[in-house]
Amino acid sequence: MEVIAIQKSAFDGMKNELKELLEMTEKVTRKYTPIFKAEKxxxxxxxxxxxxxxxxxxxxxxxxxxxxxxxxxRKNYYKLTDVQALLEAGQPYNTDGNGFTDQ
Structure with missing residues (x-):
């Protein structure tokens, strides 16, 4: 087992920085949680x-x-309600077997 000794002030500084990082993470999570819970x-x-x-x-x-x-x-997400609305409106383009769209 390896033991590393550091000054108490350095340890307290690291502890405070980690605490601030945790608070920032929680703040961001609180900001976006309602968005993802309200909609699929x-x-x-x-x-x-x-x-x-x-x-x-x-x-x-x-x-x-x-x-x-x-x-x-870097990942795209779509609201279920938007997808359903597009399905109900009818897909504007049809694809043929080779993946090209007919407009």
Missing amino acids: WLDNQEVCLMMNITKRTLQTYKDKGLLPYSKLN
């Missing part, structure tokens, strides 16, 4: 399966502004 969010794969579309078609929907999304840690 889906990722790309879930949306593609639900709508029976390819990833490329999903990208087209995003590019055209047909399906709103939010990005968190």
Whole structure:
């Protein structure tokens, strides 16, 4: 077992910095928790399966502004209500077997 000795002031400083980091993390978590609890969010794969579309078609929907999304840690999320609304409105593009869209 290895023992490392540091000054009490350095240890207290590290302790305070960790405490501040924990408080910042909790603050951010409190900020975003209601958003995720109030609404069911889906990722790309879930949306593609639900709508029976390819990833490329999903990208087209995003590019055209047909399906709103939010990005968190480089991953896209979609509100279930937005996906359902697009399904109810009818998918604006149909894909043929090779993945191209007919407009």
